[in-house]
Amino acid sequence: MIQILKKADQFNRTIFNGNFIANKPVASGATDNVKPYSNIFYWSHARAIDQSEFGLHPHEGFEIMTFILEGSVAHYDTATQVWTPLEAGDFQVIQSNSGLQHSERITKGTRNFQVWFDPDFYEAVKKAPAYTDYHSKDFKPIIENGIKTIIYVGKGSIANVLTPGLSIKRLFFDQKSKYNLQLNKNSSYTFYVLKGDAKIDGKALTADDAVRISNLENLEVEFEVDGELFYIETPSVPDYKTVWS
Structure with missing residues (x-):
């Protein structure tokens, strides 16, 4: 989705x-x-x-x-x-x-x-x-899957959080680029465009647009010039009852 x-x-x-x-x-x-x-x-x-x-x-x-x-x-x-x-x-x-x-x-x-x-x-x-x-x-940037990445929350981060199954990252694109991001099919994601004009799965987005994704194993991301994405990964179905479920 x-x-x-x-x-x-x-x-x-x-x-x-x-x-x-x-x-x-x-x-x-x-x-x-x-x-x-x-x-x-x-x-x-x-x-x-x-x-x-x-x-x-x-x-x-x-x-x-x-x-x-x-x-x-x-x-x-x-x-x-x-x-x-x-x-x-x-x-x-x-x-x-x-x-x-x-x-x-x-x-x-x-x-x-x-x-x-x-x-x-x-x-x-x-x-x-x-x-x-x-x-x-x-939070020094690392290269992950060929992309300059800051890991705020999740594996590789010093942050101690209570929310289970959570990953939060910021991705930097410094030139015209196209990447195929590997996703967890059992997770849900929201990608937020912080900077630049992007295509995500072929759909045009610009700064302050977002896209929700679930039940996918890979995602094509393309930037024409410099750009930044911020994303949050959560479990598709938490193993506890949330206050709105």
Whole structure:
């Protein structure tokens, strides 16, 4: 299965008087084409047109990951009780578990991903919350299948996460190129175009478009010039009941 999610087809939202805009390839309570699947509940790509702040608010059960693509974010939570700066290339993992509250200050010009996972909500809420910062220096690019790759989560990464069967990678294409990516037929994937014009399985995509994929063993990816893809791999069917299943 291949489902194209052009930016216009995602859940798009603007808040803070137009100073914070987001497009969401995964969003609960929105349209059917972006509804949660596998163990991924929410995925937002946000841009801060001006400095923005989310005041103290609660989370419970979910594992929340924020990836800083450009700019910087300062984060406070009731587990650490300190403000922590995160710069481009860094990411944070919040294991909200039995519950915490946090705040975020997002500088002007910042772009980030925030993704929520269900690590087995009904077990997670029995555990104490935890928060971990990871920094760009800890994630050196490698060459995997002939492609410059950063592994944020999964085999080869130092990141410790609760959500099972999870792999998160960023792929860099620095010239006109065509690759055949090997996929796990038992996994589901969402590929997000961070930069450039791409063809995925022959379908044209541009920056901020996404594509959901399942039940495939290989995928043809082509870029005309420099480009970047970010992708999340999850089990097609988690071996536990998710909160939306």
